[in-house]
Amino acid sequence: MTTHSHNQGHKHCHNDGHNQSHNRSHNQCHDRNFAIARVQGGPLRPQIRGVVTFQDVPGGVNVCIEVRGLPPFSRNRGEPPVGPHGFHIHEHGNCTVGNPADPFMAAVGGHWNPDNQPYGNYAGDFPVLFSNRGFARMCFFTSRFRISDIINRAVIIHESPDDYRTPPAGNAGRMLACGVITRAQIDRKEIPCFCTPRTTK
Numbered sequence: 001m002t003t004h005s006h007n008q009g010h011k012h013c014h015n016d017g018h019n020q021s022h023n024r025s026h027n028q029c030h031d032r033n034f035a036i037a038r039v040q041g042g043p044l045r046p047q048i049r050g051v052v053t054f055q056d057v058p059g060g061v062n063v064c065i066e067v068r069g070l071p072p073f074s075r076n077r078g079e080p081p082v083g084p085h086g087f088h089i090h091e092h093g094n095c096t097v098g099n100p101a102d103p104f105m106a107a108v109g110g111h112w113n114p115d116n117q118p119y120g121n122y123a124g125d126f127p128v129l130f131s132n133r134g135f136a137r138m139c140f141f142t143s144r145f146r147i148s149d150i151i152n153r154a155v156i157i158h159e160s161p162d163d164y165r166t167p168p169a170g171n172a173g174r175m176l177a178c179g180v181i182t183r184a185q186i187d188r189k190e191i192p193c194f195c196t197p198r199t200t201k
């Protein structure tokens with residue numbers, strides 16, 4: 001079968017013409033298997049807005065986030081460090097604020113750890129987010145889950161960096177923002193830096 005039934009929806013995934021002669025490993029943008037979480041700031045940082053997208057690709061999932069409104073970096077004595085921001089999948093897709101001094105905590109549960117790994121190797125442990133005057137964009141690949149495993153869980157952005165060694169939350173501190181992961185039709189303009197082909201050399 002041909003893998004190039006082009007349409008509007010993915011043409012910007014190809015940044016030049018030469019992919020057309022390549023094989024299906026370059027055609028990940030044709031996948032229909034997406035999930036999305038729209039992230040909103042809680043009471044500690046209401047201005048946060050972001051989108052996290054998940055795309056099933058061969059061998060795993062591409063995860064991309066684009067977020068605005070992150071707080072200024074700080075290292076003030078006696079206060080929790082602010083930034084880079086711990087970023088995780090938590091167990092429950094419920095972004096109820098609950099206690100405003102410790103938002104989301106009661107509803108989202110712990111970090112998602114389906115295969116009972118030590119902290120730092122949970123399937124739900126993600127790279128930290130580096131803020132650029134409040135803005136962050138990042139994409140990475142993980143083979144630890146498929147999209148069907150994460151529907152109705154939540155993504156959380158924390159105030160503090162994750163140390164990837166201290167259970168149960170890597171000292172990442174309070175939760176600034178939350179978003180429930182759902183299957184959804186995605187307007188491709190929402191997808192940040194999504195379609196870089198994986199090379200095999």
Ligand SMILES: [Cu+2]
Nearest residue numbers: 088111156169
């Ligand atoms: Cu977390």
